[in-house]
Amino acid sequence: MIIAANLKTNLTRKETSTYIEELESYIKAKNIFQEVLVFPATSSLNEHNGKVIIGAQNAYATKNGAFTGEIGLDHLDEFGIKTILIGHSERRHTLGETQEELVSKFNYYKELGFKIVYCVGEPLEKREAGKEVMMDYISTQYEGIDTEYKNLIIAYEPVWAIGTGLTPTLEDIEAIHTDLKGKSTAPLLYGGSVKVTNAKEVLELNNVDGVLVGSAALYAEHFCSMIQYAQEV
Numbered sequence: 001m002i003i004a005a006n007l008k009t010n011l012t013r014k015e016t017s018t019y020i021e022e023l024e025s026y027i028k029a030k031n032i033f034q035e036v037l038v039f040p041a042t043s044s045l046n047e048h049n050g051k052v053i054i055g056a057q058n059a060y061a062t063k064n065g066a067f068t069g070e071i072g073l074d075h076l077d078e079f080g081i082k083t084i085l086i087g088h089s090e091r092r093h094t095l096g097e098t099q100e101e102l103v104s105k106f107n108y109y110k111e112l113g114f115k116i117v118y119c120v121g122e123p124l125e126k127r128e129a130g131k132e133v134m135m136d137y138i139s140t141q142y143e144g145i146d147t148e149y150k151n152l153i154i155a156y157e158p159v160w161a162i163g164t165g166l167t168p169t170l171e172d173i174e175a176i177h178t179d180l181k182g183k184s185t186a187p188l189l190y191g192g193s194v195k196v197t198n199a200k201e202v203l204e205l206n207n208v209d210g211v212l213v214g215s216a217a218l219y220a221e222h223f224c225s226m227i228q229y230a231q232e233v
């Protein structure tokens with residue numbers, strides 16, 4: 001199982017460091033052998049030695065250069081970071097990243113052998129338009145992406161479920177994951193309002209290989225409970 005925390009625009013560098021240490025202590029104490037990933041805010045990235053894999057929430061497809069406000073490979077290399085989140089709904093829908101831009105980012109970090117967590121998911125209007133429209137929409141998010149890439153992890157995160165407390169039914173999650181597994185055999189995570197109260201049942205579903213957690217992961221204690229559930233599944 002893969003248990004991932006997307007910390008988004010939360011936790012300072014100091015807070016992130018305390019957070020990661022709490023996770024490390026838990027992992028050690030409980031002999032956790034699941035893959036635990038944490039994506040801190042860019043300015044909270046730091047060197048880390050331990051079981052937790054640290055990834056970037058975003059980086060530009062460049063080593064360095066004139067891209068104001070962005071970071072590049074050099075900044076990730078400084079901390080030995082080899083994992084990146086690409087295509088998160090907030091980058092697609094709030095920050096306007098296009099599929100073309102995501103593909104170029106994907107290819108750049110793929111060439112470098114990065115572990116890539118690539119996010120897909122539909123907004124509410126696509127879901128309400130029926131299964132065919134919804135799946136067609138999600139299919140467009142696979143365009144240009146090497147679905148056979150060996151270090152690929154896909155995260156299915158319905159846009160309307162992110163940060164809202166709403167989730168698809170368990171049957172829906174399982175059905176969509178089963179369909180998406182037909183597009184890529186990469187591990188497939190579910191994300192969107194995963195909490196301590198529902199993580200276990202989500203992790204138990206067929207074709208769910210882990211979870212990508214936002215707000216509920218901000219408390220190390222809650223995230224550790226989810227890591228424990230993954231261990232038990």
Ligand code: 13P
Nearest residue numbers: 006162163192193214215
């Ligand atoms: P929430 O868990 O807050 O809904 O966020 C999910 C998410 O966007 C993880 O990437």
